[in-house]
Amino acid sequence: MLQVVAVPAFTDNYIWLVHDEASGETAVVDPGDAAPALAEAQRRGWTVTQVWNTHHHWDHSGGNIAMKEATGCTVSGPAAENIPGRDVALLEGRELRIGDHAGRVMEIPGHTLGHVALIFEADRIAFVGDTLFAMGCGRLFEGTAQQMRGSLQRLAELPEDTALYCGHEYTLANGRFAAHVEPGNGAIARRLEEVAQLRAAGKITLPTTVAQERETNPFVRASSWEEFARLRSEKDSFRS
Numbered sequence: 001m002l003q004v005v006a007v008p009a010f011t012d013n014y015i016w017l018v019h020d021e022a023s024g025e026t027a028v029v030d031p032g033d034a035a036p037a038l039a040e041a042q043r044r045g046w047t048v049t050q051v052w053n054t055h056h057h058w059d060h061s062g063g064n065i066a067m068k069e070a071t072g073c074t075v076s077g078p079a080a081e082n083i084p085g086r087d088v089a090l091l092e093g094r095e096l097r098i099g100d101h102a103g104r105v106m107e108i109p110g111h112t113l114g115h116v117a118l119i120f121e122a123d124r125i126a127f128v129g130d131t132l133f134a135m136g137c138g139r140l141f142e143g144t145a146q147q148m149r150g151s152l153q154r155l156a157e158l159p160e161d162t163a164l165y166c167g168h169e170y171t172l173a174n175g176r177f178a179a180h181v182e183p184g185n186g187a188i189a190r191r192l193e194e195v196a197q198l199r200a201a202g203k204i205t206l207p208t209t210v211a212q213e214r215e216t217n218p219f220v221r222a223s224s225w226e227e228f229a230r231l232r233s234e235k236d237s238f239r240s
């Protein structure tokens, strides 16, 4: 079994520690800052052997070099992007291993052009970076609306009990926008209430699941790329 632990970083980032008890290996997903990730691994007595990056943004890869210097870990990141300290270039279909657990790389462009998801299908776990957020999606910094919608659709086609680990705690703001664009959607209203309570208590709202996103994420639910593009630009200027 893989154990996944959230490490908060900066204002709203999550770095994910992935631990395989059988092999004793630990991977760190998107260490924008090495210090909190190393501190949490040390606190748990875990040895970091790998870093996995979903995309090049500094708040996801800025700690790569320090992680490598501190642990001698191997860094895997998107082949198409400039990843500090990268040892292994990730392309569609490439296998990623931790202990006996095999994951695969899915290219999901839109937020950045080389953005990848890391999918451990047998474990029902996926790391989706800044492409899909709970009830929302990433901004289109490099890619097009068509690309981003295609990427979200691919993630939404994963088994519905797959846990999705996103790069940021944006769920409350996303939920307010979702309720604004789908006022008649009871699943969104209920989830927004739950999320508001969790955040008021200072608690994390992730991971989400494929099933939840199919029901409550307007960007996943958009029926065409044109509708997706309209929602994305509306969200860019939405003030809740």
Ligand SMILES: [Zn+2]
Binding pocket: 055, 057, 060, 111, 130
């Ligand atoms: Zn990003």
